[in-house]
Amino acid sequence: MKTGLETSILPAGRAAAEAAARTLAAGGLVAFPTETVYGLGADAANATAVAHIYSAKGRPAFNPLIAHVPDLAAARRIGRFDARALKLAEAFWPGPLTLVVPKTADCPVADLATAGLDTVAIRIPAHPVAEAILRAFGGAVVAPSANISGHVSPTLAAHVETDLAGRIDLIVDGGPVAVGVESTIVGCFNAPMLLRPGGLSRERIEAVLGMPLARPPVEAESDDSQPLAPGMLASHYAPRATVRLRAQDVAPDEALLAFGPDRLPGQEAAAVVMNLSPAADLDEAAANLFGYLRSLDAKAPKAIAVMTIPEEGLGEAINDRLRRAAVAR
Ligand code: TXA
Ligand code: MG
Secondary structure: OOOOOEEEEEOOHHHHHHHHHHHOOOOEEEEEEEEOEEEEEEEEEHHHHHHHHHHHHOOOOOOEEEEEEEHHHHHHHHHOOOOOHHHHHHHHHHOOEEEEEEEEOOOOOOHHOOOOOEEEEOOOOHHHHHHHHHHOOOOOOOOOOOOOOOOOOOOHHHHHHHHHEEEEEEEEEEEOOOOOOOOEEOOOOOOOOOEOOOOOHHHHHHHOOOOEEOOOOOOHHHHHOOOOOOOHHHHHHOOOOOEEEOOOOOOEEEEEEEOOOOOOHHHHOOOOEOOOOOOHHHHHHHHHHHHHHHHHHHHOOOOEEEEEOOOOHHHHHHHHHHHHHHHOO
């Protein structure tokens, strides 16, 4: 593992983008903001640099990474887009959507980064800092979320620093992210398939496709050794505290993750309360989710009780992350 590194932290800007590009070209690791969460980037073509991502994060080596590019021309150099994939790319890129497509014959992405699959996950992030870094670097950048594997994804540069200082070369601080949950992943197979709900709602994707998204086969979710989107491990977004979903009340030694204007019995006496969105706005709740989980967990409550969140729009992604956080470990 690369430990004992001196991790620089630079405010976003031209100098930071240039330092990031130099670091990536030299095989280093750079954390940078995207609209969804902070990513931990490496040169996609450099297998050694990619290996350092896995060791810095403590990530299982079978779990493939998303290649980030600045535009569709760059995306088409690494993946093959059929008519439906192209339609989605044109509708939603740049944005919080990752498309899994077949690799091109001369795809430069290291096999380690795709875990030996013949498909590659690609996205164009909608964030000026990410774009500046990708353009300054000039190649594809693979980037998982910039957290220790199994921890909650980072929505602030400070979260990255907590997890990865001393293990990576550079953190570019672009302030808080806007979306707050990872990108939605769609597999562009015979039937387009929702591999991971995320920052772009199923409804918006289905409206563009004019058809429903297929669901992954059930065994893909339950079998951690052969997952379709292998990052969908059952226990993945893991606070230290136990997470109790669909809470109808709160105990005094519990933290409450609230949603909407309603109050639960016991709320006044709860150890700590944070409301994802008092106005019940699911986009606002997604943006707050990971930061609030970290803050509540830091108070070391007996458990984090979570109010019911509707399964619509970004609620599908929020509930997916919360179910993973609640899996007993
Ligand atoms: O919003 C995001 O997507 C963030 C930012 C940094 O872009 N990235 C992110 O990466 O969430 P990560 O590594 O935490 O999740 C990548 C997901 C994993 O579930 C992985 O298994 C899946 O993408 N994936 C990557 N390549 C794949 C492939 N060829 N086929 C199926 N799933 C793939
Ligand atoms: Mg992650």
